[in-house]
Amino acid sequence: KQWYQRRVAITAGGLPLGNLPYLVDGDVQVTQSAAVARYLARRIGLMPSDEKDLTLCEMVEQEVYDLKLRMSITCYDPYKSYMPGAPASEIGKHDYDFLKAAFEKRLRERLEQLDKLYEKGFLLGSDESKICYADFLAYEFMDHARAFCPECFEVAPNFVRFMGLFEGLKGVKEWQNGEVYKAGQYINSPMAKWAK
Numbered sequence: 001k002q003w004y005q006r007r008v009a010i011t012a013g014g015l016p017l018g019n020l021p022y023l024v025d026g027d028v029q030v031t032q033s034a035a036v037a038r039y040l041a042r043r044i045g046l047m048p049s050d051e052k053d054l055t056l057c058e059m060v061e062q063e064v065y066d067l068k069l070r071m072s073i074t075c076y077d078p079y080k081s082y083m084p085g086a087p088a089s090e091i092g093k094h095d096y097d098f099l100k101a102a103f104e105k106r107l108r109e110r111l112e113q114l115d116k117l118y119e120k121g122f123l124l125g126s127d128e129s130k131i132c133y134a135d136f137l138a139y140e141f142m143d144h145a146r147a148f149c150p151e152c153f154e155v156a157p158n159f160v161r162f163m164g165l166f167e168g169l170k171g172v173k174e175w176q177n178g179e180v181y182k183a184g185q186y187i188n189s190p191m192a193k194w195a196k
Contacts, residue, residue: 034061041133048132053124057134060123063110064134064141070106071145074099075192096193100149107145107152114138115156121165128169139166144187148194 010031011018019031023039030039041047048054079092117123123138124130142163146153153160166172175181188194 034065037061037133037137046131046133046136048124053132056117056123057132060114060117060134061137063114064137067107067110067145068141070103071141071148074103075148075188075194077193080191094193100194104149104152107149108155111152111156111159115158118156118158118162121162131169135162135166139163147187 007018007020010020010022015022015024015029015031017031021033021036022029022031023036024030025039025043028039030036038047048057074096077094077096079094120126120130122128122130122132122135124132139162142153142159146163167176
């Protein structure tokens with residue numbers, strides 16, 4: 001309910017396509033996760049300029065969003081109404097166990113592919129100077145996925161190593177030692193079938 005009220009307020013306040021997350025940086029207003037991530041990547045130097053590297057980042061970005069959507073479909077019952085005044089299905093049935101098994105299968109398949117891309121450590125190279133915005137997106141989502149189905153990560157030792165490298169970055173350990181991270185409230189809302 002709070003999210004819905006906030007979305008209405010920011011849209012009324014003039015933010016184009018009002019949604020969460022949103023970012024206001026001077027006279028630039030950005031909504032939608034991918035747009036915010038790309039904007040910040042350009043601002044702080046995490047967007048590659050090489051066309052081949054950029055294309056690889058965009059492919060990993062979209063793979064992450066695909067997996068994120070699949071996890072959301074698994075965790076959130078689409079037949080319930082989560083927004084005030086929105087109708088709920090009277091005949092639909094959400095099969096969590098079936099969806100979770102399908103998600104785990106897809107996650108394992110995609111982790112095996114991502115594992116090959118992360119052989120060097122980070123997506124574009126072996127040291128922190130090569131870190132890119134796609135590494136942040138991949139880590140954030142896969143941290144959630146690892147909490148949801150940790151056994152899937154057994155097929156991806158390079159990717160697990162990348163996650164360890166990422167956790168060693170300045171600021172990440174502090175975040176993970178914070179109360180919000182420890183409580184797991186950053187993954188899904190309480191409305192989800194699995195909210196950690």
